[in-house]
Amino acid sequence: MLNEMMHRPVVMPELVNYMRTAQQGFPGGLGEIEQFANENGIPVIPHETAKFLDLFCASIEPRYILEIGTAIGFSASLMAQHLQTDGHLTTIDRYPQMVERAQENFKKLGLQDRITLLEGDAADILPTLSGSYDLIFMDSAKAKYIDFYPECMRLLRLGGILIIDDVFQGGTILEEESARPKRVRKIHRQLNLLLDTVLQDPQQRSCLVPLGDGLLMVRKEN
Template sequence: MRNEMMYRPIINEDILHYLRTEQKQLTGPLGELEELAHENGVPVIPHETVVFLQFLLKQKRPKNVLEIGTAIGFSASLMAESLDKEAKITTIDRFPVMIEKAKVNFAKLGLEDQVTLLEGDAIDLLSTLDGPYDFIFMDSAKSKYITFLPECLRLLSDDGILMVDDIFQAGTVLQPIDEIPRKNRAIHRKLNEFLEEITKSPELSSSLLPLGDGVALISKNK
């Protein structure tokens, strides 16, 4: 599941190298998992996003977290280890291979009581959840972000934060669609719809950050 966008930086490469190598590194089993993922090209959040997410969670201190897109369980494990033991994380994935790897990693890190893994399509599972969640992290199929957004906002607490990863498609998201390879045009259209909604809706506040392949922070206006 190699993600080509991981290797197409959207900022100066020297700055990117500094962000990934000079900021505090993860240690222990979680650090080993991050290193193994990078060695094997597994699409996990890059280290600059790791550091930002750690900082944000320690300021926000959410008690109820939802993640859409478990993959191998790295980001859910990172969130669990960044929060109090009382914090609960629910994470969703539909790919059997990733689900099995995530289960192994949660067990290895001793997080089975803190992390609940829901298996299936997010579009089906989100409607069954009640929330509210004071932090939601979405890192899944990019073409589905606009589809998942209404349910995420329904589940988000009034003072909660929705963090969405990989929104810039290696900097190509603003290019004319006829310059985009046909295989990526559906993602391109849907990401532009998503960006239009979160930046223009009077009901939302958002901030877009050039971390990794782009991060959006979204909250509901009171």
């Protein structure tokens, strides 16, 4: 479950350290979840990404959020606190140990009625979903992003935002595929295909944000 790229940020280390220490921590139980994850090497979004997501969600005040990749529920809990009064967040994860821990954290934070956790493979679950999401946050199997992308765009409302995490792979995304270890070549190939597909699509609006291991943001405009 460990993600080696968490320790290979694409921004100079001094600035990463500043972003992670100068920005205030999260209060209460949310901060405790973040601290627990960091101390135990659980792959949650780094603090600078979390602060961005916190500000972004506070700004758009989403009604419906979909998350792909729950881990122990840190990012879901972070986003859920900014839901509209009648809003709801749905999150997907296929690892039983993560599902159990996330459910405990949602209950601890009093969010169990505002978050639905679907256990299983997103490849099986996404086609069964309907509705119109204001925000989708994807932080799961990197090689599957390109497969999940059409489903995410189908599920987004017009004007909705898709945020995809960890697209830079510590900067190795720019290397030739043959230079990468064989065990990660599929991830390398699929992420490059995703970037080419999204960034060259004239029908949607997109941008790259160099926070953590890189965010790809897409606004559904067509």
